[in-house]
Amino acid sequence: MSNGDEPKGPKPPLPETAKIETHWAGPNGTKSTNIMYAQNSSFVGALTDLETIAGLVLAGIKLTAGILHLVSNLLTLVDVTAIDNTGATENVFADVDGSPGGEGFPNMPPQVCVTTSWRINARYRGGHPRTYWMGATENQLSTPGSNQITQASAALWQTAALDLLNNVQGPSGTPTGWHLGTISFYKGHALRPTPIFYPYQGVLVDVRLDTQRRRLGKAPALLA
Numbered sequence: 001m002s003n004g005d006e007p008k009g010p011k012p013p014l015p016e017t018a019k020i021e022t023h024w025a026g027p028n029g030t031k032s033t034n035i036m037y038a039q040n041s042s043f044v045g046a047l048t049d050l051e052t053i054a055g056l057v058l059a060g061i062k063l064t065a066g067i068l069h070l071v072s073n074l075l076t077l078v079d080v081t082a083i084d085n086t087g088a089t090e091n092v093f094a095d096v097d098g099s100p101g102g103e104g105f106p107n108m109p110p111q112v113c114v115t116t117s118w119r120i121n122a123r124y125r126g127g128h129p130r131t132y133w134m135g136a137t138e139n140q141l142s143t144p145g146s147n148q149i150t151q152a153s154a155a156l157w158q159t160a161a162l163d164l165l166n167n168v169q170g171p172s173g174t175p176t177g178w179h180l181g182t183i184s185f186y187k188g189h190a191l192r193p194t195p196i197f198y199p200y201q202g203v204l205v206d207v208r209l210d211t212q213r214r215r216l217g218k219a220p221a222l223l224a
Contacts, residue, residue: 013087045089054082060167069102071135105137129182158205
């Protein structure tokens with residue numbers, strides 16, 4: 001985890017882990033990427049295992065009450081990409097999709113996000129793991145122009161995120177072996193000798209909207 005002021009540079013690999021990227025495309029060339037990590041005690045970088053975890057994440061996003069159905073149909077889920085993070089290989093698998101969102105309303109601007117706050121078994125100073133989802137629609141606002149979505153919409157997003165988590169980890173009694181989570185690379189503004197994986201234990205979604213300014217893209221040329 002990072003509070004945003006750690007030194008920049010390559011992060012060390014961690015055995016048994018994969019990096020997960022979900023890629024989205026929206027109107028006017030807008031795009032977003034969500035990054036998470038996954039761990040499996042038997043994972044050593046095999047391409048077949050990357051295909052499995054990418055498929056589990058993709059299927060979890062596309063569940064009937066999943067995240068895909070809460071974003072505007074003007075957005076497209078491009079793919080879910082799984083990348084070996086063990087350091088053993090350079091394997092990458094992209095599960096290409098192309099499905100549009102399920103909401104028949106315009107999305108809010110691309111920097112406007114619903115945020116899932118993931119619960120982990122750790123306490124520390126700084127921001128805890130969060131995922132910023134682009135594509136929430138205007139009809140989800142509590143009032144037009146508000147900085148909040150309705151309580152009902154927040155509950156739907158929370159259920160969708162929990163369904164994603166459960167789809168990856170499998171139902172009780174028949175686990176998949178995979179766990180979604182985050183990796184702590186830093187402690188005291190310095191790289192840890194060995195990173196620590198924290199599995200997600202649950203998720204919370206509040207009604208306030210958040211922002212990711214860089215999703216606006218580069219500014220166009222100014223008019224003369």
